[in-house]
Amino acid sequence: MSRVSSRIPLPYSPKVIELFRNPRNLGRIEDADAEAKAGSLACGDMIAIYLKVDEKTERIVDARFESYGCAANIAAASILTEVIKGKTLREAWQISWRRVSDELGGLPAVKYHCGILAVGALRRAIRAYYRRREKPAWLPSSLTPEEKQTLEEEKMMVLLTKRLRGLDASSSK
Amino acid sequence: MASDVLRSVRELLEQHGKPEREVYLDSENSGLVLGEALEEMLRVCREAVGHPSVTNRPGWEAYEALYRASERIARAIGARVEELAYTHSGTEANNLAILGLAKAQKGRRKIVVSAIEHLSVIFPAEELTKAGYKLVKVPVDEEGFVKLDELSAAVDRETLMVSIGLVNHEIGAVQNLKALVEVVKDRDEDIVFHTDAADALGRVRLDVEELGIDMATFSSHKVYGPKGAGALYVRGGIRLEPILQGQLSTQRLWPGVENVPAIAGFGKAVEVLTSRFEEYVSHMQRLRDMLIGGIMSSVEWVLLNGPRGSRRSPDNVNMSFLYCEGEALTVELSMHGVYVSSGSACTSRALEPSHVLLAIGRRYEEAHGSILMKVTPMHTKEYVEYVLEQLPRAVERIRSIAPIRGE
Numbered sequence: 001m002s003r004v005s006s007r008i009p010l011p012y013s014p015k016v017i018e019l020f021r022n023p024r025n026l027g028r029i030e031d032a033d034a035e036a037k038a039g040s041l042a043c044g045d046m047i048a049i050y051l052k053v054d055e056k057t058e059r060i061v062d063a064r065f066e067s068y069g070c071a072a073n074i075a076a077a078s079i080l081t082e083v084i085k086g087k088t089l090r091e092a093w094q095i096s097w098r099r100v101s102d103e104l105g106g107l108p109a110v111k112y113h114c115g116i117l118a119v120g121a122l123r124r125a126i127r128a129y130y131r132r133r134e135k136p137a138w139l140p141s142s143l144t145p146e147e148k149q150t151l152e153e154e155k156m157m158v159l160l161t162k163r164l165r166g167l168d169a170s171s172s173k
Numbered sequence: 174m175a176s177d178v179l180r181s182v183r184e185l186l187e188q189h190g191k192p193e194r195e196v197y198l199d200s201e202n203s204g205l206v207l208g209e210a211l212e213e214m215l216r217v218c219r220e221a222v223g224h225p226s227v228t229n230r231p232g233w234e235a236y237e238a239l240y241r242a243s244e245r246i247a248r249a250i251g252a253r254v255e256e257l258a259y260t261h262s263g264t265e266a267n268n269l270a271i272l273g274l275a276k277a278q279k280g281r282r283k284i285v286v287s288a289i290e291h292l293s294v295i296f297p298a299e300e301l302t303k304a305g306y307k308l309v310k311v312p313v314d315e316e317g318f319v320k321l322d323e324l325s326a327a328v329d330r331e332t333l334m335v336s337i338g339l340v341n342h343e344i345g346a347v348q349n350l351k352a353l354v355e356v357v358k359d360r361d362e363d364i365v366f367h368t369d370a371a372d373a374l375g376r377v378r379l380d381v382e383e384l385g386i387d388m389a390t391f392s393s394h395k396v397y398g399p400k401g402a403g404a405l406y407v408r409g410g411i412r413l414e415p416i417l418q419g420q421l422s423t424q425r426l427w428p429g430v431e432n433v434p435a436i437a438g439f440g441k442a443v444e445v446l447t448s449r450f451e452e453y454v455s456h457m458q459r460l461r462d463m464l465i466g467g468i469m470s471s472v473e474w475v476l477l478n479g480p481r482g483s484r485r486s487p488d489n490v491n492m493s494f495l496y497c498e499g500e501a502l503t504v505e506l507s508m509h510g511v512y513v514s515s516g517s518a519c520t521s522r523a524l525e526p527s528h529v530l531l532a533i534g535r536r537y538e539e540a541h542g543s544i545l546m547k548v549t550p551m552h553t554k555e556y557v558e559y560v561l562e563q564l565p566r567a568v569e570r571i572r573s574i575a576p577i578r579g580e
Contacts, residue, residue, distance in 0.1 A: 012504075013181065014188040020504060026574060037576060044498060044518045044526065044541035048576035066576035070500035070517070074574060161537060 012071060013105035019075035024082050025064045032064075036124030038150045039117050042157040045069040047077045047121040053129060058089045065118075072104070072111040076118040079103045089126050090138050095119060097146055113153065120150030192510030196556045199512045200395070200488070200547035201342060207397040207442050207551070214399050214438030221437075224430050226423040235433045236423065242440025246404060249447040250370075250389065251380035258405045258413075258426040259436055263371040263392030264293035266405040267336075269426060270367045270388045271297040273413035274334055275306065278365075281333035283307040287319045288532040289344070291369055294336050295528075307331070315534045316480040317346030325356045332357075334365040339373035339384075343516065343529040343545060344479030345489025347377055354385045365411060371395045371403075375446035376454065376486045387411050393439035396446055397549060402435035446550075453550040457487040460548040460557050464490050467561040472568055474579040478530060478543060490546040491516075493530075493539040496579050497571045502544060505567040511560050516543040 012020075029035070029050035039046035046069060052062035063084050065077035080100055084092040097115035101107040107115055123144060130139060143151065197204050221238040223231025243254040260266045271284070271294065284298045288310045295310075302308050309327045313319050319337055328335060335357050339350050354366050367388040373379055375396050381389055388411065393402035405426070407413060419428030446453060468475060474495040479485055494502065499515030506513055516527030518541060526540035535543075548557070572578060 012185060014184040017185060017188040017504075020501070021508065023574065041496075041538035041541070041577060042536070044537065046576060066574060068496070068575035068577060069498050071504045073498075074501060157537065164531060164537070 013107075015079075015103075015105040016072050016075040019078045019104075020071040023065075023074055023078040025078060025085075026066070027064050028066065029062060029064050034125045034129035036121050036128050038121035038124060038154075039069070040154055040157055041068065042161050043153055045073055045113065045117055045153070047073065047117050049077070049081070049118075049121045049125045051125050051129065053089065060084050060087055060089065060092055065121075069114065069117075070111075072107060073114040073117065075104055076100050076107070076114040077121070080118045080122060084122065089129065090136065093123065093126055093139065095122070113149070116146050116149050117153070119146040123147050124150075189508060192508065194559055195510040195512070196552070196560055197512045198490075198546035198548065198552075198560070199514050200397075200549055201545050202514055203394045203400055204512075205397055205549055205551050206394075206399055206438070207445055209445050210398045210438040210442035213441035214434045217437035218434040221433060225433055226421065226430075238437045239423065239431060239433050242436045245440035245444040246391070249374070249379075249443045250391075250406060251382045252406050253409065256406055256409055258407060258424050259431050260403040260405065260427050261401050261432055261435075262403040263291075263369070263390050263395065264403070265427075266390040266392070266403040267291065267293040267369055268297045269405050269413065269416055270390060270407075271301070271334070271336065272416045273426065274365055274367075274388075274411075275301055275304075276414035276416065277412045278333055281331055283309065283329070283331045283333060285309045285311060285324070285327045285332055285335045287311050287313060287337045289313050289317055289341050289346075289529040290336060290338055291342055291371075292528075294338070294369055298336070306333075311337075313346070313532055316484070317341055317344045317529070317533050318480070318484075319348055319353060321352065321356055324353060325360065328357050328360045328364060330361055332361065332364045334367055336367040336369065338369040338371075339379065339389075340370070340376055340486045341479070341529065342369075342372045343527060344491050344533065345372075345486035346479050347373075347484050347486060350384050350386070358385065372486065374443065375450070376457075376488060378450075381406055381408070393435055393442065396439070396442045397551070398439040398442035399435045401432045402439045404436075404439070449550070454487045456550055457548050460552055460554070461485075461487055461490055463554065463557050464546065464548065464560065465492070467557070468492055468564060471561065471565045476535075476539060478533065478535065488547045488549065490548070491543060493535065493543045494568050494572075495539065495542055496575055496577060497542045497568050498575070499542050499544055501571045501574075502542075502567055505571055506563065509563045509567065511563050511567075513544050513546045516545065517541045 032050040033053040034051045037048045048066040050064045063081040067074045067077045097119045100115035217238045221234040223235040225235040225239045247254045365387045370389045371392040387408045389406040391404045394400045476493040478491040499517030503515050518526045530540040
C-alpha cells in the first residue's frame with residue numbers, strides 16, 4: 001500500500017529525496033559486462049544501467065546508473081541498482097517496476113514511468129549481456145510490459161519531435 | 174488516512190530541511206505578498222466581517238472595503254468601478270471572459286487565441302469547440318510575439334472574440350497589444366478583444382482605454398497581493414452571462430460572497446505598484462539583467478527563452494539548461510533555498526513540456542531543461558548574488574548525474 005496518495009501533489013517520498021540527495025551507485029562502469037540506456041533527452045527521461053557480472057555464477061557483482069530526469073527518476077535508478085547487487089541475472093530480471101515503486105515508499109501515478117524506465121533499462125542491459133552468449137531458457141524472446149512501454153515512450157517522442165519540426169517548417173514559410 | 178498524508182508531508186519537509194537562506198523566485202505560481210497589502214487584508218479581515226451585499230452595518234463596512242479596493246484597481250487601469258467583476262482567481266476570470274461571452278453572444282462561432290496563452294484561456298476555448306465553435310491558435314515568432322499577418326488572416330466576421338495576453342506568463346514577451354487590437358478592430362469592430370493582463374499589471378504601462386481592449390484579466394497574487402482574488406475588466410456595453418449560478422452578490426457576473434479581505438489586499442497591492450511604478454520596474458529590470466547576465470557568463474549550454482530588453486517583462490527570467498533536467502534542478506535548488514519552477518514535462522503534471530516553449534520553437538529537450546524565475550520589488554542585489562552562487566553548482570550537479578553531456 002503506497003503511503004503517498006497520487007491525488008495529492010506530492011510526487012516525492014522522503015526516500016526519493018534522500019536518494020536524490022545521496023544517490024547510491026551513481027556513475028559509469030568503464031569495463032562493464034553489460035550496459036544499456038532507456039529513454040531519451042526528448043522524453044525528458046533517460047536512464048543508463050551498467051552491470052559487472054560474475055561469468056560463472058551469473059551474479060551481479062556491481063551495478064551503477066546514470067540518469068537524466070526528475071528526482072524520482074534518479075531515485076528509481078539508484079534503488080534498482082541497490083536491489084540487484086548480489087542477485088543473479090535471472091533474479092534481477094524478475095524485478096518489476098512495482099517493486100521499485102514500493103522500495104521508494106510508493107510512487108504516485110504521474111511518476112510510475114520512472115520505475116518503468118529503470119526496469120526497462122535493466123532488462124535491456126540483461127539482454128545485452130546475453131547477446132554474445134548462449135541465451136538462457138528463462139529469458140523471454142518477446143518484450144515484457146516494462147520494455148514495451150519504454151520503447152513506446154521513445155517512439156512517441158521521435159514522432160512528436162518530427163511533428164513539431166514539421167509544424168515549424170510550415171509556419172515559417 | 175489524513176494523518177498518513179500529513180505524516181508523509183512532515184517527513185518530506187524534514188528530509189528536505191530548512192535552508193539557511195531562502196530566495197523565492199517562483200512568483201509565476203504564487204508567493205510573496207507586499208507588506209502594505211498584507212496589512213490591509215488583515216485589517217479588513219478584522220474590521221469588515223460582513224457580507225458586502227447585505228443591509229446591516231458589518232455588510233456596509235465590507236462594502237466600503239470592497240469599493241475602496243475597486244477604486245484603486247479601476248484607477249490603476251483607467252477603468253470605471255462598474256466595469257470590474259471579481260472572481261477568486263485569474264483562472265476564473267479567464268473562464269468568465271470566454272465562456273461568459275460565448276453564453277451571451279449567439280451567432281458568432283469562432284475564437285482566436287495566441288499559441289502561448291495561459292491554459293486557463295486555452296482550455297475554456299477548447300471546451301467551446303465541443304459545442305461547435307471553431308478555435309484558431311495564432312502562432313508566434315521565436316521570441317514569442319504574435320505574428321500580425323497571421324492574426325489578421327485568422328479573424329473574420331464569424332469571429333466572436335480574440336484573446337491575447339499582454340505579457341506572457343512564461344517568457345515575458347510584451348506584445349504590442351495596441352497594434353494587435355487595431356488589426357482585429359480594422360477587420361471588424363464587433364470582435365471582442367480580451368487580454369490576460371495578470372502578468373502585465375505593475376510590469377508595463379496599462380490603460381484599457383488607450384489599448385482599446387474590451388476585457389482584461391487580473392490576479393491578486395500576480396501583483397504581490399494575497400491569493401484568492403481575481404478580477405475581470407468588462408468594458409461597459411459588452412454583454413456577458415454568468416457561468417456559475419447562485420445567490421446574487423454585489424455584482425451580476427460572479428455569484429457568491431466576494432473574498433473581501435483578499436480583494437482589499439489586492440487593491441492595496443495595485444495601488445502600491447502603481448505609485449512606485451518607475452522605481453519598481455527599473456529595480457526589477459536591474460535584477461533581471463544581473464541574473465540573466467550572471468547565468469550566461471557562468472554556465473555553459475544555456476539559452477534565454479523569450480525576448481531581451483524592453484520588450485521583455487522586467488521581472489521575467491526564463492532559461493534552458495541543456496543536458497540538465499528542469500524538475501531535478503528545481504529540487505536541487507530548493508534544497509539550497511532557491512525556489513523556482515520549470516517548464517519540464519515532469520513538473521507540468523501532464524507529461525508534456527511547456528506549450529509556450531514549444532510554440533517559440535524550442536525542442537523538447539530544451540523545454541525539459543527550462544527554469545522560470547521571477548524577480549520582485551522585494552528582492553535585492555544580495556538575493557541575486559546568492560542565486561548566482563548556487564545555480565551554477567546546482568546545474569553542475571544535475572548534469573553530473575546524466576548519461577549524456579554537452580561535449
